[in-house]
Amino acid sequence: MTNITIIGAGNMGQAIAGIAAAGGNSVQILTRDAEKSATVSAGTASGVIGDVITGDIVVLALPYGAVSLVLESYAGQLDGKVLVDLTNPVDFSTFDSLVVPADSSAAAEIAAAVPGASVLKAFNTNFAATLATGTVGREKTTVLIAGDDTDAKASLAAVVTAGGLKAVDAGSLKRARELEALGFVQLTLAAGEKTSWTSGFALAD
Amino acid sequence: MTNITIIGAGNMGQAIAGIAAAGGNSVQILTRDAEKSATVSAGTASGVIGDVITGDIVVLALPYGAVSLVLESYAGQLDGKVLVDLTNPVDFSTFDSLVVPADSSAAAEIAAAVPGASVLKAFNTNFAATLATGTVGREKTTVLIAGDDTDAKASLAAVVTAGGLKAVDAGSLKRARELEALGFVQLTLAAGEKTSWTSGFALAD
Numbered sequence: 036m037t038n039i040t041i042i043g044a045g046n047m048g049q050a051i052a053g054i055a056a057a058g059g060n061s062v063q064i065l066t067r068d069a070e071k072s073a074t075v076s077a078g079t080a081s082g083v084i085g086d087v088i089t090g091d092i093v094v095l096a097l098p099y100g101a102v103s104l105v106l107e108s109y110a111g112q113l114d115g116k117v118l119v120d121l122t123n124p125v126d127f128s129t130f131d132s133l134v135v136p137a138d139s140s141a142a143a144e145i146a147a148a149v150p151g152a153s154v155l156k157a158f159n160t161n162f163a164a165t166l167a168t169g170t171v172g173r174e175k176t177t178v179l180i181a182g183d184d185t186d187a188k189a190s191l192a193a194v195v196t197a198g199g200l201k202a203v204d205a206g207s208l209k210r211a212r213e214l215e216a217l218g219f220v221q222l223t224l225a226a227g228e229k230t231s232w233t234s235g236f237a238l239a240d
Numbered sequence: 241m242t243n244i245t246i247i248g249a250g251n252m253g254q255a256i257a258g259i260a261a262a263g264g265n266s267v268q269i270l271t272r273d274a275e276k277s278a279t280v281s282a283g284t285a286s287g288v289i290g291d292v293i294t295g296d297i298v299v300l301a302l303p304y305g306a307v308s309l310v311l312e313s314y315a316g317q318l319d320g321k322v323l324v325d326l327t328n329p330v331d332f333s334t335f336d337s338l339v340v341p342a343d344s345s346a347a348a349e350i351a352a353a354v355p356g357a358s359v360l361k362a363f364n365t366n367f368a369a370t371l372a373t374g375t376v377g378r379e380k381t382t383v384l385i386a387g388d389d390t391d392a393k394a395s396l397a398a399v400v401t402a403g404g405l406k407a408v409d410a411g412s413l414k415r416a417r418e419l420e421a422l423g424f425v426q427l428t429l430a431a432g433e434k435t436s437w438t439s440g441f442a443l444a445d
Contacts, residue, residue, distance in 0.1 A: 131414065137343035172444025173378040179425075203434045205425065209336065216421030220384075220410065224443070229408045234444040238435055239377025 036060055037194055040090030042105055044081075046163035047121060048096030052079055054166060058197025063089045084108060092117040092191060094158075099124040099134065099141050106148055114151030117187040120211070121158035123218040130226065133219060142181070142211035155182035155191055156211035159218040162225070164233040169199050174237035177201040179217075181210040203238065241265055242399055245295030247310055249286075251368035252326060253301030257284055259371060263402025268294045289313060297322040297396060299363075304329040304339070304346050311353055319356030322392040325416075326363035328423040335431065338424060347386070347416035360387035360396055361416035364423040367430070369438040374404050379442035382406040384422075386415040408443065 039055045040063045041048045048064065055062045062079040069083050080089070085108055093113065095102055099122035106113070124134045124141040135141050146154040157180040158166065165176045178195045180202055182188050192202035205214060217236065224230045244260045245268040246253045253269065260267045267284040274288050285294070290313055298318065300307055304327035311318070329339045329346040340346050351359040362385040363371065370381045383400045385407060387393050397407035410419060422441065429435045 131412075137341075137417075172442065174442065174444070203429065204432075205434075206428055206432075207336075210425065210428070212342075213421040213425040216418040217425060220415065220418040220422060223411055223415070224408065227409075227411075229410075230443055231445065236441045237377065237379065237444050238429070239379070239439040239442050240436065 037092060037190060038090045039063070039092045039094065039194065040065060040088045041094045041096050042066075042084060043096035043101075045096060047158065047166070048094070050163045050166035051094055051096060051158065054198030054200060055194055057199060058194055060194055060197070061089075088112060088116070090116070092119060092194065093152075094119040094121065095145070096121060098122065102141075102145060103148065106145070113149050116152050117184070117190060118145065118149060118152035118154045119157050119191060120145050120154060121156075123159050123215060123222060125219055125222060130223065133215060135215075138212075140211040140215050142208055142215075146208060153182065153184035153187035154208060155180055155184070155187055156205075156208065156214050157181070157191060160214055160221060160236065162221070162232055162235050165235060166200070168233070171237035172234055174239055175201045177203050177238040179203050179205040179214055179238070181205040181208055181214055183208045201238075242297060242395060243295045244268070244297045244299065244399065245270060245293045246299045246301050247271075247289060248301035248306075250301060252363065252371070253299070255368045255371035256299055256301060256363065259403030259405060260399055262404060263399055265399060265402070266294075293317060293321070295321070297324060297399065298357075299324040299326065300350075301326060303327065307346075307350060308353065311350070318354050321357050322360060322389070322395060323350065323354060323357035324360045324362050324396060325350050326361075328364050328420060328427060330424055330427060335428065338420060340420075343417075345416035345420050347413055347420075351413060358387065358389035358392035359413060360385055360389070360392055361413065361419050362386070362396060365419055365426065365441065367426070367437055367440050370440060371405070373438070376442035377439055379444055380406045382408050382443040384408050384410040384419055384443070386410040386413055386419055388413045406443075
């Protein structure tokens with residue numbers, strides 16, 4: 036059993052909480068709004084952002100723009116944690132570029148902001164519905180995980196597979212740049228109705 | 241019927257020739273080596289690089305490093321053509337980055353080199369085997385096409401769909417950067433045996 040904290044209770048946070056709970060892990064969900072946190076699924080502990088983090092794996096289930104304030108509010112408290120970034124840092128005013136530098140990534144920016152944590156990029160290439168159902172089209176949902184800490188990747192992969200999904204090591208944290216590009220393309224394809232919000236890219240065997 | 245010229249008769253060139261021929265198009269294949277060109281499938285005209293291009297759509301089925309010399313040898317003769325770039329400009333010495341600038345793409349570099357052509361990015365997210373079989377896992381193979389010329393994209397999409405595959409408009413040529421990132425990730429996953437060379441990413445409906 037792993038202790039997992041999920042910050043954010045939107046579609047992504049709730050879907051990941053479901054995966055973690057299905058695998059028998061201990062789940063804490065922290066939200067900005069105490070009322071929202073009360074709506075999350077049974078079997079999870081809930082609280083508000085600012086509460087003490089109980090998880091060893093901390094999932095930032097937040098829009099990219101909301102991450103920095105949350106990291107500031109937990110300054111010093113994320114050292115030694117596995118910190119999972121699932122953001123797609125799209126410039127939604129144009130939907131034509133990312134807001135991070137071309138040679139960087141949201142994950143790299145987060146890793147620079149929290150050097151004491153083991154930052155992983157994961158879940159950003161999965162639409163929430165495919166995490167909830169466990170399938171993309173006719174394939175099992177695959178969570179691509181990039182990071183520099185092999186043990187951290189293995190611990191997150193174990194949570195994903197215990198929850199019934201497939202986990203794939205996508206390489207070092209440098210690959211977050213490509214995973215964010217993949218997530219961005221997938222968002223544009225769904226917005227353009229070339230795929231659906233319940234589908235997207237499946238990784239076949 | 242569309243006249244299509246394919247430059248290169250490797251796995252990708254041969255698979256795309258097969259798609260184009262299956263759709264009833266006229267296909268010309270040009271290779272560096274006259275003997276190799278003679279091995280391509282029946283129903284196609286073959287020749288060597290330097291011969292007059294007969295196609296209105298020209299597919300550069302070449303490694304990125306071989307493109308510039310071919311473009312030079314056809315200087316001025318590609319104006320008005322639809323020029324299809326399928327390269328993944330990976331630095332194969334490190335397998336850890338692309339050789340094009342982070343804020344650019346191989347397709348953008350080719351478009352700058354041949355301003356008179358309508359450059360499209362396509363096929364770079366498809367392994368050759370999935371073009372030949374028409375399937376990725378249990379999904380139909382989808383060819384993602386990016387470019388700034390809507391008519392050019394439609395003409396290539398018509399060839400792809402007539403050949404039995406699915407074509408999806410992936411946006412402007414600027415999206416080539418993300419498609420190349422997707423192609424790069426897919427190559428690393430196949431090299432790491434996380435997916436196979438006959439499989440990869442499928443786009444589900």
